[in-house]
Amino acid sequence: MDPYGIKTLDELKEFLYRAMQLEHATIPPYLTALYSIKPGVNRDAAQVLRVIVVEEMLDLTIAANILNAIGGTPDLTRPDFAVNYPASLPDGETDFKVSIQAFGREALATFLKIERPARRPEHLAGKGLIQRKNSPHITALGSDPRHEDLHFYSIGEFYSAIADGIKYLEAEARRAGTTIFIGDKFRQITSEYYYSGGGELFPVTDLKSALEAIELIMEQGEGDGGGIYDDDEHELAHYYRFDELVKGRYYRKGDQPDHPTGPHLQVDWEGAYPIKPNLKVAEISEGSELREAATDFNTCYGEFLELLTRAYNGQPSLLLEAVPIMFEFRNIIVELIRNPLPGHPGKYSSPTYEIPHSAKQAAVAGQAEVIA
Template identity: 30%
Template sequence: MKTIREYVETGILSAEDLKGALQLAMRLEFATIPPYLCAEWSVKDFSHHARRALHRIVVQEMYHFALAGNLLTAVGGTPSLAHSDFLPVYPADELPGGIPQELPVGIRPLVKDQLAVFMQIEHPDFPPVGRLVEQPPPTIGAFYDSIQMTFQTSPPEIDPDAHAVRVPHARPIRTVADAIEAIDRIKIEGEGVPDSPTAPTGGSTSHAHYYLFKELYVQRRLIKVDGQWSYSGESITLPEVHHFEPSTAEPNPSLGFRRVLTRLLMELESCWTTGADVNDAAMSTMFELQSAGEALIERGIRPEFVWMQPPG
């Protein structure tokens, strides 16, 4: 399987290459969800700004994951996620596709060190405003640019009747224009675009994920002062959180969580392979996973995002 750097440096050379890139995009988008989810679940006050910001980000990442799957089926591919290799192993020194991470990506409460990890994940492919430190830009944005360039310069055949996950902001891909628009959305909502944060995302006043995380990190709102953006707005207090660690107890208290996660991956894959409606099964399973994860975290136990082979 090609790495993201290879896709960026050599381009996408065939229809199979494009399918491989979009399957990798699904893995990349999913890899951010467990750390973000557990950070959200760790916040004790459900009404706290930080929890609401994390929830918004997680929902958008889920939409990006769905869009990547819809793009893959639209070009004749088959999403593959109901197996152990789809799930990242945390802590991770690199994101799927070989994107190195100086700060390991792990599953931890919403503390300042974890916010630094999240900023690293979402760091733009261009210098963001109010940059904390100098670091080489990541290649996630360039990866999506390579995918988008393929749709623009060598448009693949689109199956307008391909199975798709239908959720808000992740509609089926019927045309090449739909594909280009979907990739734009993923880029703008995640790391932003070169004119960020001037251009809020999603038709709202919300900034791209990088800027939302940095607001929490510096504990100040990002505002415009005399025509310039700066983190000099309203003060933000970091929330009280549940701290959690891996459990060594027997039986493993995360077994139930792992069963629900496995069922969710199977149901999501079925949406793309059989046309099953995500609202008929997978949506309720997502809420079941949330309840199980929150219950573990409240007990001080880190949820295990690990595949559990179904019986038989």
């Protein structure tokens, strides 16, 4: 067992909260890149982003299922849940930051880093967790001080640590005649509440289903066992979907990673509105319609996170509303993205994802604790 591994149930719950935070942290960048694409161009890229956003929501829900299975409380209304862009990912990857920006080469380069396979560069092979070079406030992986100066190389590596922690804690519990899987089974979200072609939502109730859930998340992001598809070889992993766009060619069955041989696809690298990266509300003229629209969007997005919190805490049918709402954000996002930004020549506005922590959010969080 890694000396820095997960050793307590509270620590595992915190890692799974970070997993939810991590899955969510990818949605605003992908969603903004999608809606920054100008009408009539980059249809392939738009479809890739649309599918991946839906699958990231699926992964977020899977992480919530695992947390619920061990008696945790998914809470997307915590003030620290939505990251402040530009941001390091919540799993502690510190060699890059994720920004809110327009679709383009720079955005795709970041997306490939987000979804990168767990295989490491040769100079990092076999070293487990990596010593941090950045200040420790960037992310905190659990409450144990041992983790404050450590981070992971990839999302896959992060989930592998969670899987190891689950196996370790369940083995310890079984030796004592108990189990860590004590959560309310009625909180589990299944496929009847969420449709996605990228994977089946199943209840997490024991060690086997928990490990299968983690494997599904890892396969969707980076592929199965070094391959480019998931375990069933039906769906191309996120990393390779983005790689297709960068290389301008589709993967097909039998292709090796980084070597697509399928038909060419067209990408218009200038076919997106040049939004100002990581815009903040404070940078938009006070009293303007643009600032009001940005503020309204943040309020709506906060309500969306409240809805998800309720869905994950005993009202699973609410999840049926979540994906449609996420794509209804298009109208407000497009209203922002297609407007030039005063004071910033050549740049356009964008959503800022500065989520207000309202009294209503606090009430929802309190209700979640009561349900727990």
